[in-house]
Amino acid sequence: MNDTPTARILRDVFGYAAFRGPQQPIVDHVTTGGDALVLMPTGGGKSLCYQIPAIARQQAGLGVTIVVSPLIALMHDQVGALHEAGVEAAFLNSSLGGEEAAQVEKKLLRGEFTLLYAAPERLTTPRFLALLEALRERGQLALFAIDEAHCVSQWGHDFRPEYRALSVLHERFAGVPRIALTATADALTREDIVERLQLQEARQFVSSFDRPNIRYTIVEKKDGLTQLLRFIEREHEGDAGIVYCQSRKRVEEVARQLVEAGVHALPYHAGLDASVRQRHQDRFLREEGLVMVATIAFGMGIDKPDVRFVAHLDMPKNIEGYYQETGRAGRDGERADAWMVYGLQDVVNQRRMIDESPAAEEFKQVLRGKLDALLALAEATDCRRVRLLHYFGEHSEPCGNCDNCLSPPAIRDGTELARKLLSCIYRVQQANGISFGAGHLMDILRGKDTDKVRQYGHGSLSTYGIARDASESELRAVLRQLIAIGAVAVDAQAFNTLRLTEASRAVLKGEVPVRLRESVADPAPTRNRRRATVSAPAAQDLDVDAQARFINLKAWRSEVARAHNLPAYVIFHDATLAEIARRQPRSLDDLQEIGGIGARKLEAYGEDVLRVCTDS
Template sequence: MNSPESPDPALHVLRHTFGFGAFRGEQAAIVEHLQHGGDALVLMPTGGGKSLCYQIPSLLREGCGIVVSPLIALMQDQVQALELLGVRATYLNSTRSAEEAAAIEQQLLAGELDMLYVAPERLMTPRFQNLLGRARIALFAIDEAHCVSQWGHDFRPEYIQLSILHERFPEVPRIALTATADAATRQEIVERLALQSARLFVSSFDRPNIRYTVVEKDNPRKQLLRFIRSNHEGDSGIVYCLSRKKVEETATWLKSEGIRALAYHAGFDAATREAHQTEFVRGDGVVMVATVAFGMGIDKPDVRFVAHLDLPKSLEAYYQETGRAGRDGLASNAWMAYGLQDLVLLREMIEQSQAPDEVKRVERQKLDALLGYCEATACRREVLLRYFGESSTPCGNCDMCLTPPETFDATVPAQQALSTIYRSGQRYGAGHLVDILQGRATAKVTERGHQSLSTFGIGKSLSDAQWSSLLRQMAAQGLVGVNEHGGLVLQESCRAILRGEAAFMARKVRESAPGGASSVRRQMEFESDEARTLWAALRQCRRELAEEQNVPAYVIFGDATLKQMLEKRPQSLEAMYELSGVGDRKLAAYGTAFLEVLQAHQRRHG
């Protein structure tokens, strides 16, 4: 509990406990609102500092802050970090023994906890509800609040029951937080959690430190390897794949190429998943290849890149997954390789699912929005932010801004493609259609008599890559659709093109920059070998302290704090205390060790 004589208790806690000199964005307003008993719904991007919005009020209000979190990993990471700051925090989930759980319950009743993280399943048990009724509760924080949405990709049924907190504890303030929610999901959160009277805080969804790049698939594994080697050698990153098989094959291949890669998917046993996750979170330079089962709640700030080898299911999923890069605010990359086959596969998955028609309709709309993002010819950030109801100007930091695409009048090629789709029966995929347009008498073409079509061989002026891109762009603009077997079919909107009543402008295929390597930047650029040497020494010091205390390296100090040490070269504990991320406890625990590294380096290099 903060001392009452402080003129601004929230700022005092922020500086002395967490080591930050000022709040960011809406944080101060959220903390004040919650501190004085108000309910809040907070939409803030990953890395925007959501956790401080409930951690500080938990320390300022009487009682214990109850934090509802869907993932065990998140609880353990956050509790570990809070304990190092001197905060009395712990967690209750399925990993606790009966004896440990009983001891924690007694701590709660005795008023010996500042924060308790709990899984929603445990929270809803009658036993735990009874326990809460006997304890002093400062607030309820519902993290990952989008999990209440039945339309969403992270739906958790138990989250729907959390409205009981308002019914049973109407005087206790509640804060629901999420990093991604479109307008429909926001409304669902409000209704399902009974937050109609809550104040809404919406921060910008922009993550300016992330550079977005989408490349056309052309041997995507090799493109990925070039991207990592060119931009992220030795960095931590996440690579997302759609299937478990592809996850394992990609991880094995990356390892064979000398990348420190691990695999993660729901098919592994719990012990393997936990071991791989721990190695990723605690290690430096580990690349995790995973399905989307991995990532939510991973509180690792120094993930320098997120790569997609397959299309995610929606822009919300893409935003959330790419948001796991650069949580510390340092330069990071979101890289994706994409092809028409991705669209075919996702369309098939939607159509073949057992979901109701209304759900399928929403999923198709979400896929169309994602396709529009992939095929954008202008700033990607503008497209992404517009989807979340936010306007912006060109960012200057995505592949479209850095190397604007060339466009050309593709009306005639579009007419040729549409005619080929129609004349061949609206049954075939892009590969077969390109063979017809290029005049290739393959076995499949001749078997079906397509060498006699009037469009056979009329498209030789364009490369295969340009035809594939053109068909993808036509699908993105709704001129053609994809049937349940992956065949391209004409849509009503293509009539104007076929009749010559409308023009079709298309993006030219980029022939350079394999893997998009030229359009991204390295996370750390060093002015000299001397600076590189000091950076390595600071990281080594952090690694040794982390191993000694059995915690992730970033819990000691994040990359952003080490970067300040590199730039400002503090030579006293007083100077080190001025750095962001250095609070009272961390200065006392680690300040001297890092100071010795800095001073020794100063003596050697003058």
């Protein structure tokens, strides 16, 4: 490894011997004053891409780095982690009282910080801008780092209007370099970030979006909660995880039912009192084996490395949201699962939300296109990862680690069934002048003698009973495909009734084939989990003595974390503890060779770690 200033910071402060992936060119570019737009997947080490330049520029006498971050909890934990590494950092947010905030401002002007974290709405206030002006006049404004930069884009999945005001950084502080970072942005979102933040001259660093340690599984929803419980019991008993639901009510129901089933779970949504949300988030970050059931209000900036699964009980709005949310699993690089159930009602609900939106039609068309891409991923019969990466413009080969690769689904031709369904929609519309919903249309096709069939005289239609051999599940699969390709529209203004579109004609003529995958609502376990004496994947190849050391090291780490009011992983990651347990170091020099132990942590904890290893 080159003994450059940034390489020394990486080794001495953060305890790592080498940069990962594109970190080094990003760090070198920003350290020398270049602007950058960085797209790097969750767990790829984005924070180091601005923290190391911040330290290097501060050491060169260039002053403080201002980090724009959208979440109070994230600021707190990142500042805590920097303190543990021996870096002077602070935050300014609403959790501070007036006197505390004033003290931070005074220290900022005295040049006592290397990094200062602030929310976008605070950064753009006249008071804060005046502080920045004062720093610039003294030549003490080193860098702006804009985290979660996709929030600036109306096409992004976490759009926050206050991010738009960050254009002031370029307008008023043009000589100060800027780095914008995000884990998720398609080409459209990327263009919007560049335009909104005026980063046209910035160098773009786009890493691979691949997260090979995550296994993607998408199954048909039949009884979502039962399927979820079976998934957790079979593959993730005792593991930390996140379960996403679309509504607050559903979050509360699922959390309660998981607890009743013996799963350690908590709810999180915007309707809860702020103090309850904060308490639940703190517990999730600090406790092991806790499952958070949440709306998408939870998750952005969650740095917990040992989340072993992310489950969706309802379909997200788009692939960006899906990728961002699933990316919260396996940040430590160890195996993790992204599991989702979805059904026809999910498709209908998402279409309805778009159609009922007050947005302009052009915007709605973009949203429909994004939803269609997610539907195509859900209905795919080939490699999920190939599909997912293709969406972000990245070529890949079949991964061998998604449900379709591991258990290739049986495929059959559903074109004739699709034509029957479309014909039925046409016939009932022709007969009654009104449209009907999916359930009634399926009753007609399957020849059911219901009150509604008799009421409207649909037993006499030519399409009555023409799909008696088809199951309701098969018909729903066909309908999902037809909605996905735009051959059927859902009328949200008329009780989710179905109608034909221009694209229906090609299917009716047999010009567009419809391929169906055999329904598998509850696949067999994707792996046989070896129940080890420790659940951390990083430690499951340790021998018995090393596992005992690992358990004792974790217990020691928990005590330190509680004393410092920080998540345990901020002290040391599981991977670092596992390596310590494996090597059983005898001296501080031995300990210094292990990744993740910088000079400050070696000084603060080295003797204690050696004592735990000796006593184990």
